[in-house]
Amino acid sequence: MTMHPTPERIREFILAAHGDLARVQAMLAETPELLNRAHEWKPGDTETAIQAAAHVGNREIALYLLARGAPLEISTAAMLGELETVREMLQREPALAQHKSAHGIPLLPHAALSSQPAMLELVFSHGAREGSGMALSLAVSRGDTAVARWLLEHARPDLGWKNFQGKTVMDIALEAGHEEMVALLRAFGGQP
Numbered sequence: 669m670t671m672h673p674t675p676e677r678i679r680e681f682i683l684a685a686h687g688d689l690a691r692v693q694a695m696l697a698e699t700p701e702l703l704n705r706a707h708e709w710k711p712g713d714t715e716t717a718i719q720a721a722a723h724v725g726n727r728e729i730a731l732y733l734l735a736r737g738a739p740l741e742i743s744t745a746a747m748l749g750e751l752e753t754v755r756e757m758l759q760r761e762p763a764l765a766q767h768k769s770a771h772g773i774p775l776l777p778h779a780a781l782s783s784q785p786a787m788l789e790l791v792f793s794h795g796a797r798e799g800s801g802m803a804l805s806l807a808v809s810r811g812d813t814a815v816a817r818w819l820l821e822h823a824r825p826d827l828g829w830k831n832f833q834g835k836t837v838m839d840i841a842l843e844a845g846h847e848e849m850v851a852l853l854r855a856f857g858g859q860p
Contacts, residue, residue, distance in 0.1 A: 673702050682707045685717035686724050715770035722747045723773050725781035743769040749782035758794045765795040774799035780806045785818040801829025808837045820856045827858045
């Protein structure tokens with residue numbers, strides 16, 4: 669018999685889902701009810717394990733959770749690069765272009781995590797315009813010049829946008845020593 673998961677246990681599971689597959693596997697084996705439970709970080713800001721994995725781009729954990737029955741939201745499908753699935757979702761329900769996942773993160777940043785400019789083009793063409801600064805920050809953090817270039821050319825992100833650490837995209841590129849990214853950002857007006 670499994671026990672009803674406590675709020676503390678749910679919180680621990682959600683935190684693990686950001687990047688600790690072994691912990692996710694162990695916790696889920698012990699308490700299967702954790703799979704789709706949400707933790708409320710603050711009023712109106714809830715997060716499930718699949719949402720945690722999706723917004724940090726953790727494919728391995730997302731795929732593990734999906735295989736165990738977690739629901740496939742458009743943000744997760746976009747992060748995973750499932751172009752046809754996202755296209756079908758948007759055709760069935762165009763308002764999904766405005767979907768926000770945990771922490772109010774819009775669809776465009778999730779699409780950036782796919783490393784596919786075609787995914788960005790798809791969601792952008794359906795109206796997913798919010799979150800371009802965050803999307804660019806994620807691309808720069810990952811050294812993904814193709815996605816960064818697409819965003820700079822089409823989405824016009826705010827180059828002064830700061831991530832949760834207070835860093836701009838130029839700060840991130842310079843710290844990583846990614847010369848090609850620094851040159852790309854400078855070409856679009858990025859300043860150190």
